[in-house]
Amino acid sequence: MNAETASPILAPPLITFDRVSRHFGGAQGVTALDDVSLSIRRGEMVAIVGASGSGKSTLMNILGCLDRPSGGRLLIDGQDVSALDTDALAALRNRRFGFVFQRYNLLHGLSAAENVEMPAIYAGRPAEERRRAAHRLLGRLGLQDRAGHRPSELSGGQQQRVSIARALVNDADIILADEPTGALDEAAGAEVLALLDALHAEGRTIIIVTHDPTVAAHAGRRIRIRDGRVVADEGDDRRGSPATAEAAPCRPGRSGPVRLLGDVASAGRMAFRSLAINPLRTLLTLLGVVIGVASVIAMLAIGDGGREATLRRIAEMGTNLITVRAGAPGIRSLADLTSLTIGDIEALSEIRGLAAISPERNLRTTLRVGNRDYTTMAQGVWPDLLVARSRQLAAGSFFTRDDIRSYAAVMVLGQSVADILFPGQDPIGRQVLAGRVPFEVIGVLAPRGVSGGGTDQDDVVLIPLSSGFMRLLGRSHVSSVTLKVADAGDMERVADEIDRILFDRHHIRNYQIRSSTAAQIIMSDSQRSFALLLGAVAAISLVVGGIGVMNIMLVGVTERTREIGIRMATGARRRDVLIQFNVEAIAVCGLGGVIGVGLGLGSAVWLRRLGFDVLITPMPAVMAFSCAFLTGLVFGWLPARKAAGMDPVRALAAG
Structure with missing residues (x-):
């Protein structure tokens, strides 16, 4: 919206800070914001200016629903969002806010188009729709021929344009730009500011956090922060009007089971990309599961083969x-x-x-x-x-x-x-x-x-x-x-009759009566115990492999803290992060299970050729693969829970 067409009646506040404070470290800690009150109207372009440590980033984090105030209220469109739970805040970020970061915060394992799609995934939009939206936005920003490139193949200016496209994919009506030109050269920085001006002209609310006066000058209004307080509020961007009072619509996504299946499918695709980024770590993660599954199959094949051989020998001796x-x-x-x-x-x-x-x-x-x-x-x-x-x-x-x-x-x-x-x-x-x-x-x-x-x-x-x-x-x-x-049930009766007949004839027990039943039971039980022992040893190796998966994934969560923060900033709820990391663990264990089944069956065939009593049946393979799948589900829970419980602000600051 242009100034020439602005209504003389100012638009109602879109964002209101009502005596907001933010403290860190308890009673003796640091006060980052101290009793801040301000309002931002819809359609304004505002620059929040201040030196490093002044509290401007904390203000932006609270404004963008990445952080919560220690005191006071934050109202968006008149709704107090300070008390919303974590998932409600994530949904609000996904629907209303678009973030443009100084360091771009793109995921290096994804292409430009896939980075742009991310908020749309968490909005539950169908895959084809979000692909079209991503390519349309990249085309608008002059990156249509770079859609398939990864961030490492793009210049800084191109990466920032991808970040802007990501901020727009859900039609966010509030754009938060944190030092958007800080990592760019002068030409690329001017290009990014021109894009923000264009978005402002469309009626979007633009909030820029910066310490650069040149960047701040692009905003019609400048709010200066010092020591956690607003010390100046200069200019008055009156371009906001009732005509832009409604937020840009965000198409409703799928819900219920269909949404959950879509989330799992998307998480699965991202999981396999994550595994491919670090093949050595993936191989080490797989190794424990592969060995465990192969051990279960090979050892149970040996145990079952030994039991069958024992039963066969018993049958050869004669039963009953x-x-x-x-x-x-x-x-x-x-x-x-x-x-x-x-x-x-x-x-x-x-x-x-x-x-x-x-x-x-x-x-x-x-x-x-x-x-x-x-x-x-x-x-x-x-x-x-x-x-x-x-x-x-x-x-x-x-x-x-x-x-x-x-x-x-x-x-x-x-x-x-x-x-x-x-x-x-x-x-x-x-x-x-x-x-x-x-x-x-x-x-x-x-x-x-x-x-x-x-x-x-x-x-x-x-x-x-x-x-x-x-x-x-x-x-x-x-x-x-x-x-x-x-009839085996008559064994005891027949033995008693034999004893009675012979004693009546001999009047002395100068004979011995032995039954094969006891020997058969002992042999069969011994072989069963041996098979169970082998199975237990193999199961222990599978559990050890699962613990290895959990350990490596916990390390992976630490290494991927920034990625988790980016996902949360773009609207990922706790459930989305849980699904993502659980699916990765299940994918690792499932892939390890498939490889382990092949290795275990191959080992069993090789042992049979060497002359061992080996019985190969489908059940051990099915059981071992199922155990591997459950191992991923169980041992992936703790890393997933740790990832889902991260604080978005701290996660974004990592790395």
Whole structure:
């Protein structure tokens, strides 16, 4: 608005200081403002002039809602804003004020256009709208070809013009310029003052804080400050009028969940830019999370693999088994102990709930095929052994009850014996001498491998128990009997019945009854405990990584204090700062989680190729990544809270 068109009636006060004071450091501290009363009308161009330490910057900070008075009231458009909470003051700054700083206060990780957009982000305006507004303003200020450049690629005058564009992006009606030409040469300074004159001509209220008389002369009104008091109020800029009584409209932004999603998305983009600015610090931050996630996946894969291997070995030994051995407890069950007979076995076979029963009698014997001899363990068994011991055939067939009754001279070889006696040949139907007795090979057992005790389970030959008694073993007694119970819930009942039957027959406990259940539970529990231990160690490493993230981010908050102040000056609320730094922590931990998952799965595959028992399933990866995400959320809270609680004035003064 020009002086020629000014109304003779002065505009009502836009800003009123009513006996405002500001003290620092308690009762014995410093008084920066002392009972200041003044008013500024809408549309005025006012210069606040004073030497360094006079209180002019404190006055501007209170005027711009960056600081609060210790006493008195500040009214804007008649509203007392002195008692507004932090977020309400931030919203007011975002809607009504535009700041132009001496040191420009641009974020070096953002382009010129992105710096201009910042207040519009905190106003909740849609991304496309704020991009158009930023480019329009940069074009108006002659920087359309520099919109994608970062501040380090711009001259001082260009940076200050970007700062002015940022102040205007939300159509602020009050422009606060703090020493706007202090860091510029004469030509660039004159250009900035011309821009401020142009904005004043449009009807905006311009308040310049300066110690330079030349700059102050551009204002129609000059308020001089000394020792915290107004000592002079010179000139009278009467260009403000009722015609400019309404603030320039600021388009309403989004609200509710849509606004929150937009805030998070914007914070995410800024977070990844911040991470890219300092790649070394980002790498160190990621490292702890990567190691933690990879450790969780690799160790749980080892633990799960070990548990599966244990369960597999238990299954190979047979489940729900009860073994009865000859001899009283404490006496070794040697072959010459005769406390278990075929009559006992037949009596035990009548027990209800048995899936299989097989007596056993062992004898080491020498086998011969042609000129090849081999000594191994011969076991006389019943056909139920395959079911009781969960064994399979690789070739041929197993002997039957008829073979037991007919004393058939047949034999089933373990894989190791078959490989030694018939290397590269099919042993089925061939003759083997056991001692001097010929046996026909009718089957070969499927390989079982080495047991947990180091015994080769394939180094064995099986023959019908009756044939063993008659041809090899001599006396008709057995060294043990294996009973498989159909239902694991019947194990205790069956064991009691075995004891009752044998005691009734022997009248003495010259036998031992052992159940596989206890051993299975112990082995399974031990392996589970081992897996939990590995998982706990890995989880601890993930927590340590999270603490590292928190520590580095706390340091980062200190390093970025000025950036936080700039964001707050442009309208960032506590929530906006919390979201920004929490999203950065989550981004770090999420990225570390992705890398850690890849590293952990790769390590698990490598360990499996080295021969370790490793089980790779999706759950550990999902769990580890989720933990990394939660780690970012939990350990990012403290740095975010520290950042959000900063004082805008002190933050802007840092650096």
